[in-house]
Amino acid sequence: MNFASPAFWPPTTQEIVFLLLGVIAVGSAVLVVTTRQLVHAALWLVVSFGALAGGYLVLTAEFVAWVQILIYVGAIVVLLLFGIMLTRAPIGRSADLDSGNQIAALVVGVATAGVLVSVLVAGFRHAYMPLTPGAGAAKPLGSSIFRTWVLPFEALSVLLLAALIGAIVLSRTDIRGR
Amino acid sequence: MDGYFGSYVVVAVLLAIGVGVFAGGLLANRMLRPHRPTVEKLTTYECGVDPVGEGWAQSQVRYYVFTYLYVVFAVDAVFLFPWATVFAAPGFGTTTLVEMFVFLAFIAIGILYAYRKRVLTWT
Numbered sequence: 001m002n003f004a005s006p007a008f009w010p011p012t013t014q015e016i017v018f019l020l021l022g023v024i025a026v027g028s029a030v031l032v033v034t035t036r037q038l039v040h041a042a043l044w045l046v047v048s049f050g051a052l053a054g055g056y057l058v059l060t061a062e063f064v065a066w067v068q069i070l071i072y073v074g075a076i077v078v079l080l081l082f083g084i085m086l087t088r089a090p091i092g093r094s095a096d097l098d099s100g101n102q103i104a105a106l107v108v109g110v111a112t113a114g115v116l117v118s119v120l121v122a123g124f125r126h127a128y129m130p131l132t133p134g135a136g137a138a139k140p141l142g143s144s145i146f147r148t149w150v151l152p153f154e155a156l157s158v159l160l161l162a163a164l165i166g167a168i169v170l171s172r173t174d175i176r177g178r
Numbered sequence: 179m180d181g182y183f184g185s186y187v188v189v190a191v192l193l194a195i196g197v198g199v200f201a202g203g204l205l206a207n208r209m210l211r212p213h214r215p216t217v218e219k220l221t222t223y224e225c226g227v228d229p230v231g232e233g234w235a236q237s238q239v240r241y242y243v244f245t246y247l248y249v250v251f252a253v254d255a256v257f258l259f260p261w262a263t264v265f266a267a268p269g270f271g272t273t274t275l276v277e278m279f280v281f282l283a284f285i286a287i288g289i290l291y292a293y294r295k296r297v298l299t300w301t
Contacts, residue, residue: 086238
């Protein structure tokens, strides 16, 4: 990390692609919450997650980008689609999707985004990372996980176990608490 | 076209070519074919029988557990990739191997639970 400010003009190709991907991510995220079809909301989420993965790729976080594709686009969206198909039927165009708390939700969303952006700008305004390809590949990540972050990694397995058992208990009606 | 960004430009170009071939095929089809739809032609083909009801249907809650198992194992498998690149490298060795198997053992308890609660059986 260095503190020498690079020139912002002319923008590099990476910066332009990153900005475009950011616009796609935000635009499709807005469509997720405004579409009238619940299934389309899940599909727009695919676009949003995909653009986010593209952003990771531009930042040379290669492994995280493909994990984003595998986990979020592959697994989480399938989970969401199944959740929609299980709970709402029929699931065509529905008019009752707008909550009465729209204004409050908008205020909370904008305020949260404001806090996050201002914290990031205040903390990292003068910090610049060179985009070195290979730093975000599987191997450096593996060595940092298994050298430094072994305990969080093992704690994660307990979290996954708890989530798995919780899902089984919730979806089975014949397993009762004592 | 080599280096990190060059190789991903190749991926993006390949993706664009794929989308182009697909969209071009559909577009050429649309421009060449006659277009005279009737109600019968627009009906969903269902083995020659008139379709009943709607396409949107509710599915069984039991499938949710299978998708959930898939999510858990996708998260699980993601950690195998960085592990596979380093566990044989000097400075890692048996400890790293054991750490991964401890991780997998915790997940295996979940599978054992699912098996004992007969989630994986098909009734």
